[in-house]
Amino acid sequence: MQRYGLIGRKLGHSFSKEHFTGVFRRAGLKDHRYDLFELGDIEELTSLLRNTPDLCGLNVTIPYKEAVIPYLDGLDPLAAAVGAVNTIAIRDGMTKGYNTDVAGFRSLMHNLDDTLHDAGSAIRPRALVLGTGGASRAVAFVLREMGIRFRIVSRSRERGDLTWDLIDPTILRVCRLIINATPLGMHPDVNSAPSLPYAALTAKHVLVDLVYNPEQTVFLKHGQEHGARTLGGSAMLKAQAEEAWRIWQGPG
Numbered sequence: 001m002q003r004y005g006l007i008g009r010k011l012g013h014s015f016s017k018e019h020f021t022g023v024f025r026r027a028g029l030k031d032h033r034y035d036l037f038e039l040g041d042i043e044e045l046t047s048l049l050r051n052t053p054d055l056c057g058l059n060v061t062i063p064y065k066e067a068v069i070p071y072l073d074g075l076d077p078l079a080a081a082v083g084a085v086n087t088i089a090i091r092d093g094m095t096k097g098y099n100t101d102v103a104g105f106r107s108l109m110h111n112l113d114d115t116l117h118d119a120g121s122a123i124r125p126r127a128l129v130l131g132t133g134g135a136s137r138a139v140a141f142v143l144r145e146m147g148i149r150f151r152i153v154s155r156s157r158e159r160g161d162l163t164w165d166l167i168d169p170t171i172l173r174v175c176r177l178i179i180n181a182t183p184l185g186m187h188p189d190v191n192s193a194p195s196l197p198y199a200a201l202t203a204k205h206v207l208v209d210l211v212y213n214p215e216q217t218v219f220l221k222h223g224q225e226h227g228a229r230t231l232g233g234s235a236m237l238k239a240q241a242e243e244a245w246r247i248w249q250g251p252g
């Protein structure tokens, strides 16, 4: 049996089991299975690995993408650069951390490439990245790669460039790409949304939500009401899962 799974604190919202069970079924891999492992504390990873010797790979979700790093035997250079791990490969009892959110967000941004160029010029908009967790780190990595300048919004002055109370219409006029990398709006809390002066949005804005459940979040609905282009997190979810599967099948 080759076992795979997802670790996180609360996994009720996860689509990964369904996704990978489908991948295994379509590939005729009857000896592969994917399970959800809820860990109350990341320290529990050690006993999970000890008690599940046929584990070959894990995905990592909220809130362990950064906390998992000290528990791993090795780190892929990209995951080290991002500072977050969302995929673990386990070979010969050794764990190695990878980051596939970067590939996922890259593919999502690829879909927006034309929109992000100001009409007739090569000037790229500035961005606001909401949240400072593992997903935010992957987003920041890709924005740097693309040469897009951005500010990070946090509840804490220490973690971000801006706190929420500082986001006024002037900032939204300058930052026309807004990326939600917080869990606000995610099932079951579907009526919550980042606190922004939405009335300042225009048809020149692009709102990207990493939340994929629901696909149509309150954040994106606010954008649509003001004519902004919007994109949900499903495409990224699929792309990051495909990259994880490539890693698990690869030579290591």
Ligand SMILES: NC(=O)c1ccc[n+]([C@@H]2O[C@H](COP(=O)([O-])OP(=O)(O)OC[C@H]3O[C@@H](n4cnc5c(N)ncnc54)[C@H](OP(=O)(O)O)[C@@H]3O)[C@@H](O)[C@H]2O)c1
Pocket (backbone or CB within 6 Å): 061, 062, 063, 064, 065, 101, 104, 130, 131, 132, 133, 134, 135, 136, 153, 154, 155, 156, 159, 160, 180, 181, 182, 183, 184, 186, 210, 211, 212, 233, 234, 236, 237, 238, 240
């Ligand atoms: N589509 C995809 O493939 C994909 C991939 C990765 C993640 N995601 C989604 O992206 C979101 C973030 O994931 P993550 O792994 O980065 O989670 P995380 O590590 O828990 O980080 C989320 C960040 O959002 C901020 N935040 C948390 N609760 C908040 C609240 N009530 N109000 C305002 N800010 C809050 C926090 O930043 P501060 O403490 O600094 O404020 C926190 O660090 C989740 O919804 C996740 O499902 C989607």
